[in-house]
Amino acid sequence: MSEDRSQMEAFELPDPFRPKTGSVEAWNEAYVRMEDYLRAHRIHYRLHQPRLIRTILERAAGRHAADPTLEPIVLAAEEIELLMDEWFAAVLDERGQPHARIAVDGRVALLLCDGPQRWPSAFLDEQNVPGEFVQAMRASSIKAGPDLEVSSMVARPIDFGPISEAAEETLERFERWPLLRTLLLWLLFAGGLAVIFYATR
DSSP states (O other), rough: OOHHHHOOOOOOOOOOOSSSSOHHHHHHHHHHHHHHHHHHHTTTTTHHHHHHHHHHHHHHHHHHOOOSSSOOHHHHHHHHHHHHHHHHHHHHOOEEEOOOHHHHHHHHHHHTTTTTHSSTTTTOSOOOOOHHHHHHHHHSSOOOOOOOOOOOOOOOOOTTTTHHHHHHHHHHHHHHHHHHHOOOOOOOOHHHHHHHHOOOO
């Protein structure tokens, strides 16, 4: 019981968020969207989630104060993507990677190591990231294969086997014997007529 109490005391709830610009409705919508976004990443820990949202909204509020024409929800979305890219790059030691690459690697590693459940307060923490969590993330990270090599392929004739040879010989015979070719065409025509006759009776 004392250990649980000491862990609870280690967390401090964030102070109320009071942006200097923007409406209460706009910032409230941004808060709700960030809450949903973190929940989609399985960040449910109630003592950690509000602090993350506070950090994200403060960064967004700083940019909004410089340009109030921007939407708070858009700024918040951009800030959380940037924050996650920087954090994933540091944890996975993959700095310099493009957004698409680090975003995929980080999210996959986070889910594969079950980070939100095993270390509920480690996500986006820039100071107190457990070493076991870092090892688990790096062990689950996608490793790129060798670079693709461009090679040239020379076109070769398609070999259809004995069927192709038999068909070719049959066509050659038809070319040599026009009467046989005409007879075959009439037989096919008569057969078609017979099929239509029986089908429509």
